[in-house]
Amino acid sequence: MFRTRVLLIRTKKNVAAPAHHSSSNLNLTFQIQTMKLTTLGRGGKLESEETCPHEIYSRTLSQSPTTFSGEPMTITTNAFPKNREEEFSNRPATSRLETAIELAAGTALSIYGIVRRDWFGAGFAAGGGYLLYCVASDLRRPYQGSVRVGFTIAKLPQEVYEFVRNPQNWKIGVPGVELEPDANGGLSVRFGDGDRCSLNTRVAVTEEKPGEYIAWASDIHMIEHRGVVHFKQAPGGRGTELSVAMEYKAPTGPISRSLAMMAGFDPEQIVREGLRRIKQLMEAGEIPTTNGQPVGARGVRGVAKRVIFRERPARERPAIDTQPQRLAGD
Amino acid sequence: MKALCWQGKNKLEVERVNDPTILNPRDGIVRITRTAICGSDLHLYDGYIPTMEPGDILGHEFMGEVVDTGAEVKRIKKGDRVVIPFTIACGQCYFCKHELWSACDNTNPNAWMMEKLYGYSGSGLFGYSHMMGGYAGGQAQFARVPFIDVGALKIENGLSDEQVLFLSDIFPTGYMAAENCDIKPGDVIAIWGCGPVGQFTIRSAFLLGAERVIAIDRFPERLKMARAGGAEIINYEEVDDLVEELKWMTAGRGPDACIDAVGLEAHGMGIASAYDHAKQRFKLSFDRPTVLRQVIQACAKGGVVSLPGVYGGVLDKIPFGAAFGKGLIFKMGQTHMHRYTSRLLEHIQQGEIDPSFVITHRLSLDEAPEAYRIFRDKQEECVKVVLDPWREAAAV
Numbered sequence: 001m002f003r004t005r006v007l008l009i010r011t012k013k014n015v016a017a018p019a020h021h022s023s024s025n026l027n028l029t030f031q032i033q034t035m036k037l038t039t040l041g042r043g044g045k046l047e048s049e050e051t052c053p054h055e056i057y058s059r060t061l062s063q064s065p066t067t068f069s070g071e072p073m074t075i076t077t078n079a080f081p082k083n084r085e086e087e088f089s090n091r092p093a094t095s096r097l098e099t100a101i102e103l104a105a106g107t108a109l110s111i112y113g114i115v116r117r118d119w120f121g122a123g124f125a126a127g128g129g130y131l132l133y134c135v136a137s138d139l140r141r142p143y144q145g146s147v148r149v150g151f152t153i154a155k156l157p158q159e160v161y162e163f164v165r166n167p168q169n170w171k172i173g174v175p176g177v178e179l180e181p182d183a184n185g186g187l188s189v190r191f192g193d194g195d196r197c198s199l200n201t202r203v204a205v206t207e208e209k210p211g212e213y214i215a216w217a218s219d220i221h222m223i224e225h226r227g228v229v230h231f232k233q234a235p236g237g238r239g240t241e242l243s244v245a246m247e248y249k250a251p252t253g254p255i256s257r258s259l260a261m262m263a264g265f266d267p268e269q270i271v272r273e274g275l276r277r278i279k280q281l282m283e284a285g286e287i288p289t290t291n292g293q294p295v296g297a298r299g300v301r302g303v304a305k306r307v308i309f310r311e312r313p314a315r316e317r318p319a320i321d322t323q324p325q326r327l328a329g330d
Numbered sequence: 331m332k333a334l335c336w337q338g339k340n341k342l343e344v345e346r347v348n349d350p351t352i353l354n355p356r357d358g359i360v361r362i363t364r365t366a367i368c369g370s371d372l373h374l375y376d377g378y379i380p381t382m383e384p385g386d387i388l389g390h391e392f393m394g395e396v397v398d399t400g401a402e403v404k405r406i407k408k409g410d411r412v413v414i415p416f417t418i419a420c421g422q423c424y425f426c427k428h429e430l431w432s433a434c435d436n437t438n439p440n441a442w443m444m445e446k447l448y449g450y451s452g453s454g455l456f457g458y459s460h461m462m463g464g465y466a467g468g469q470a471q472f473a474r475v476p477f478i479d480v481g482a483l484k485i486e487n488g489l490s491d492e493q494v495l496f497l498s499d500i501f502p503t504g505y506m507a508a509e510n511c512d513i514k515p516g517d518v519i520a521i522w523g524c525g526p527v528g529q530f531t532i533r534s535a536f537l538l539g540a541e542r543v544i545a546i547d548r549f550p551e552r553l554k555m556a557r558a559g560g561a562e563i564i565n566y567e568e569v570d571d572l573v574e575e576l577k578w579m580t581a582g583r584g585p586d587a588c589i590d591a592v593g594l595e596a597h598g599m600g601i602a603s604a605y606d607h608a609k610q611r612f613k614l615s616f617d618r619p620t621v622l623r624q625v626i627q628a629c630a631k632g633g634v635v636s637l638p639g640v641y642g643g644v645l646d647k648i649p650f651g652a653a654f655g656k657g658l659i660f661k662m663g664q665t666h667m668h669r670y671t672s673r674l675l676e677h678i679q680q681g682e683i684d685p686s687f688v689i690t691h692r693l694s695l696d697e698a699p700e701a702y703r704i705f706r707d708k709q710e711e712c713v714k715v716v717l718d719p720w721r722e723a724a725a726v
Contacts, residue, residue: 152424279435280436284423285402288437289354294348294466295387296336296387301384
């Protein structure tokens, strides 16, 4: 869990790779000369080093312009297929169905066993108890999920691409996000208000074709995610189809995932609302809001529900100049 | 400022709240000179629309004077006299560009809620639940109007407030209901519900060239108003079988288009109605679709069913076999306000219609909770209530 995989690659500039080095939608345009997969343990201690064949990671390598130097390039990633398998990472994930079945069967068996009050009953109760133990340990297993969201934006693909590619605009998609470029050409991403809970992750663009797609992967175990943003011309002059497909693995079980959802950390929600805000800002020039409008007395129930509607009292509302104001092309 | 706040089912209060401020660059602030209570506000009053919260400011029919504008507002200036359409539209998205203003993509801050319920989200509305955007409404002294350049209708001549106020909702809603019927020469239009929208639908149907209009209600004062608008009337409590009656009146053809201007709180009669009431009582349904069933049954073959009346949830016992068997066309939805406002203002200026005929009660904002009750219970022959937010309550 605390291991980091380091990929060391030596590349040669501007040589197209043979077709079999490419997966269906990625096309490497540099030749890989040497590759080494290094596994680092806690504190950066070297654990193992192996040389990998090309095919394994032709899908996750970076094509960022800064790497066309013929110099060795290092990508740190654990969103990286291991042992030729399409494995996201080797930590097993839990599913809700699995947990639900275990919980139901465990409870039923335990109760039946206790009610029988004989040695067979003790057996049943022990079996049920084991299932309940599995449920409890499931709560600590990571959760794996995927997100697919698409929005059609009435702008040209190039405009949308440029807007999305600019990390400064990510703050619009995910309010409160903090970004910090790091030495490897990646980005440290931190969001959350810091007081209640926050999330840290590092993102590197792994593959990109300007105006068409951007693929990314995270490389810190806090929350693993990788995915691709596609920009496609929509039919009939409807603009651009902006879509995100991603998969993620959160270090939490179902309970903490539900809590995270309430705090606004559900990946699906973040991506969907982020894309929506981008669409709203690009098309209408502003993001609609009711935060800061007058309201009457909310009452006890109303105050509780304010959390759901993300309402802030009038005085806490930031000034309008926190929003870029000239994007609608008017 | 003073504002009418929803505090729960059948519970409204006039409260002192903060004045609205500009929140986005395309906002404007309007000092409200007249506002009205809409029939659809009664669904909120009766607690049938989900995602209302205590403290929400009601009202979506209002007009007034612009007192402040955001940095990006260009067309509208301070001091302009404006009528505000109840749907909020951005003017830039695919739907706005195709005149489907109430389907605007970019004006509902709580779009995710509506997406959960309806699959996709429509535009934001003033004072009509959080699902529809949660915007503070216009039964107040001031209101913030997002995208004021896109929506606001400037009134630049001597027309009185009462003549133009209903361009904010019910006149365009009635007009769209009639326009949806695709009226051809000789068409007979039947309209269920002679409330304010029904009254405008009757007159709009004639404006659009209907041969005959048959209006259906049970309140004498409303039927009288419908007759004054040129309609033939049916009091449904006095006929045995409404569908047979309509068949008789149209010599077996049936009405070429049927308009349900009632919506989810139909009064209705008989077993089906009792069933709907029971379901609604136990919160199994938001809607009592009595009228919807009748319009489908009554409509002529190949005719149009037009629904300006509001429905909220999942309906059942809808005679869809009849709808299919007769090849009916269904048209419905929130009014695409921006499509109609200036067109209808023209009709008012030409003197072809004076919308103030529908007003029966003129009250102050302080009397609004009482006004809702009178309007809901159809007391004092109430058809339409107009509120003046700045008038002191009359001494009782």
